[in-house]
Amino acid sequence: MSAAEQYAWPTLLSPWWRMALVAASTLILCSCKGSLPAHHSGAPGQPHAEMMAPPQGMLPPPGAMPPGGGYYPPAPPLASEIIEPWGPPGIAGPWPRDEYLRDGGDHGLPTHVNPDWLVFGLDVEDTVAHYDTVDGRTVVEPSNPVHIYAPRFGAVRHVSAVVVDDQIDQLSGIDAPNGPINIETLQIPAGSLQREQLATDIGSRNAGAYWTRQGNGAISLAVLPFEFQDKLLPFEDLGIVRYGIFEQTEHARLAAGIEAAIVWTGDQAVQIVLDRQQAAEAVTEQSAGTLYVVDDSRGPAKLRVVKIASKLEALPGELIDFTIRFDNVGDQTIGNVTVLDNLSPRLEYVEGSQQSSVPADFVSERNEVGSLVLRWEVTDPMERGAGGVVRFQCRVR
Amino acid sequence: MPGYFQPVEIKAPQGALISLAAEGRFDPVLSNPVLAGMLIAPVYRLRVTNIPLNEGFEVYPTLEVIDRTYPPEGQAARFPIVVELTQEDLELALSGRFVTRVIYLEEPLGALPILETDQRWFDVGPGDDPLRRADELGRPVAILRMGSRVPDDAQNPGLEFLYGSPPFWKLPVADDAANEPAERPVDDRQSSLDDSPRRENDRQVTYYDAPPQSLGERRQVRR
Numbered sequence: 001m002s003a004a005e006q007y008a009w010p011t012l013l014s015p016w017w018r019m020a021l022v023a024a025s026t027l028i029l030c031s032c033k034g035s036l037p038a039h040h041s042g043a044p045g046q047p048h049a050e051m052m053a054p055p056q057g058m059l060p061p062p063g064a065m066p067p068g069g070g071y072y073p074p075a076p077p078l079a080s081e082i083i084e085p086w087g088p089p090g091i092a093g094p095w096p097r098d099e100y101l102r103d104g105g106d107h108g109l110p111t112h113v114n115p116d117w118l119v120f121g122l123d124v125e126d127t128v129a130h131y132d133t134v135d136g137r138t139v140v141e142p143s144n145p146v147h148i149y150a151p152r153f154g155a156v157r158h159v160s161a162v163v164v165d166d167q168i169d170q171l172s173g174i175d176a177p178n179g180p181i182n183i184e185t186l187q188i189p190a191g192s193l194q195r196e197q198l199a200t201d202i203g204s205r206n207a208g209a210y211w212t213r214q215g216n217g218a219i220s221l222a223v224l225p226f227e228f229q230d231k232l233l234p235f236e237d238l239g240i241v242r243y244g245i246f247e248q249t250e251h252a253r254l255a256a257g258i259e260a261a262i263v264w265t266g267d268q269a270v271q272i273v274l275d276r277q278q279a280a281e282a283v284t285e286q287s288a289g290t291l292y293v294v295d296d297s298r299g300p301a302k303l304r305v306v307k308i309a310s311k312l313e314a315l316p317g318e319l320i321d322f323t324i325r326f327d328n329v330g331d332q333t334i335g336n337v338t339v340l341d342n343l344s345p346r347l348e349y350v351e352g353s354q355q356s357s358v359p360a361d362f363v364s365e366r367n368e369v370g371s372l373v374l375r376w377e378v379t380d381p382m383e384r385g386a387g388g389v390v391r392f393q394c395r396v397r
Numbered sequence: 398m399p400g401y402f403q404p405v406e407i408k409a410p411q412g413a414l415i416s417l418a419a420e421g422r423f424d425p426v427l428s429n430p431v432l433a434g435m436l437i438a439p440v441y442r443l444r445v446t447n448i449p450l451n452e453g454f455e456v457y458p459t460l461e462v463i464d465r466t467y468p469p470e471g472q473a474a475r476f477p478i479v480v481e482l483t484q485e486d487l488e489l490a491l492s493g494r495f496v497t498r499v500i501y502l503e504e505p506l507g508a509l510p511i512l513e514t515d516q517r518w519f520d521v522g523p524g525d526d527p528l529r530r531a532d533e534l535g536r537p538v539a540i541l542r543m544g545s546r547v548p549d550d551a552q553n554p555g556l557e558f559l560y561g562s563p564p565f566w567k568l569p570v571a572d573d574a575a576n577e578p579a580e581r582p583v584d585d586r587q588s589s590l591d592d593s594p595r596r597e598n599d600r601q602v603t604y605y606d607a608p609p610q611s612l613g614e615r616r617q618v619r620r
Binding site: 087095096097098099100101102124125149151152153154155156157158159160161162312313315316317344345346348369370371395397 | 466467468469472475476478479481486489493494495496497498499500501502503504505506507508509510511512513516517518519520521523525526527528530531534535536538
């Protein structure tokens with residue numbers, strides 16, 4: 001430390017300098033605390049960070065309430081707090097299902113159209129289009145689903161009342177002077193004695209063992225081997241061969257025959273030799289005289305159906321515009337294009353709001369949930385690359 | 398779910414005033430409706446005053462939020478759980494009855510196909526469990542209980558009467574009428590679509606190239 005510094009330190013540590021230092025430090029600390037953001041979210045990954053802030057509805061002391069209502073509106077979320085709505089892993093969104101209205105797609109059983117043009121499997125909230133191809137097929141194409149956040153609440157009420165005029169007195173005691181006087185019991189004999197000796201003892205003994213090799217071709221009981229030369233060979237002269245009846249006396253002979261038969265079974269089989277010549281493999285190629293080939297240069301038929309909604313969330317009473325865009329993206333002309341939209345019970349079609357960019361007949365009919373099935377039948381066939389738009393408006397119930 | 402403030406909108410008949418309890422006393426700010434973020438599971442005590450045709454009497458309902466909703470980001474306050482205190486419920490409570498309302502989220506496919514201005518509710522019988530019925534109709538989210546019990550001291554009801562005064566988050570009530578979109582006239586919609594630019598492929602088809610069957614002829618479609 002130089003001599004000049006040694007002289008300067010006592011000046012800096014004077015009481016006036018120390019008070020100035022303390023005041024400056026206090027000002028710096030207060031300014032840092034006041035610049036902290038007023039709103040901060042919960043842990044990352046938690047749903048909806050904007051409602052996870054610390055409670056601001058704690059009633060402040062009198063006098064600290066802001067004038068005109070005492071509201072503490074939440075601060076706008078920071079960019080780092082904007083997260084996607086949470087959903088359980090493995091479940092397709094949006095989640096939960098009961099808070100969203102769905103319109104579009106083909107859920108449940110797939111929609112199909114019979115040859116007599118009856119439509120089956122068009123569930124509520126489904127939107128499909130079907131068309132006819134050149135080769136006579138009727139193809140169904142679903143649209144994409146559109147989800148609108150529109151929860152609606154109901155209530156179940158239970159009213160109960162306390163009846164104060166009714167009073168139930170509890171019993172103080174039970175007076176029961178009559179008890180059981182006598183018990184009468186009948187004893188049943190526990191055993192019985194057989195006095196008569198058995199006159200005859202008849203018993204039978206079953207065969208100890210029975211080994212047979214009957215296969216699928218069971219031995220016939222009725223047919224004797226008349227067709228064979230010498231009828232029965234010596235080893236065949238058994239009751240089981242002759243009549244199909246097993247006799248105990250033939251057990252030993254039968255066992256020997258079976259044993260002999262077993263010797264000849266296994267891998268020893270009848271061999272066939274044809275003039276000592278080995279059989280040669282013969283391959284024959286036969287082809288049809290005329291080959292008919294159908295060469296269809298047209299590609300597959302394909303209709304793309306896209307559905308969009310004007311808003312993704314709506315309160316009851318609000319209006320939503322739906323637009324269905326359909327394009328022939330296949331390689332052939334299609335016809336009888338029909339667009340079907342089975343509306344949810346929460347969607348009320350605004351009468352007269354439908355419109356179509358292509359000539360189409362519009363009809364509607366009531367569905368099973370009290371809403372409507374909208375149907376546009378495009379009048380003209382649709383060439384490759386052609387498309388159209390239908391649009392309608394619904395009110396959220 | 399812990400720490401999440403579920404927005405709840407409490408409505409009372411026109412003229413009635415609602416206040417929430419915080420820190421051992423009722424909020425001096427009275428309003429109707431009230432929009433507040435409430436924690437799941439704690440019981441909130443409300444005070445309803447200035448009841449039409451029953452001025453001078455007060456009802457102290459309790460509200461218990463038992464489940465939450467999952468609105469899109471930034472839309473939580475716009476889609477609150479709606480709890481309605483009807484005039485009939487308030488009068489039943491004043492007459493000594495005990496009213497329980499279980500608010501549930503309707504299943505969209507099972508909802509009644511009508512536009513309701515007020516919340517639809519069902520009555521269950523004396524021996525029936527309203528929570529069980531609500532669970533059959535949808536997803537229960539809140540329970541409102543209302544009787545004739547009043548605190549001994551209205552100015553200082555005490556934490557026991559207020560169930561500990563759980564914290565809440567007051568939110569401003571949005572003006573729905575200002576956000577309501579107008580229904581467009583039909584003629585304007587038709588003209589706007591006709592005037593919209595079309596793609597080249599959108600041309601009208603008036604003939605068909607050698608179909609095996611007449612695809613242009615519309616057959617009867619039944620469903």
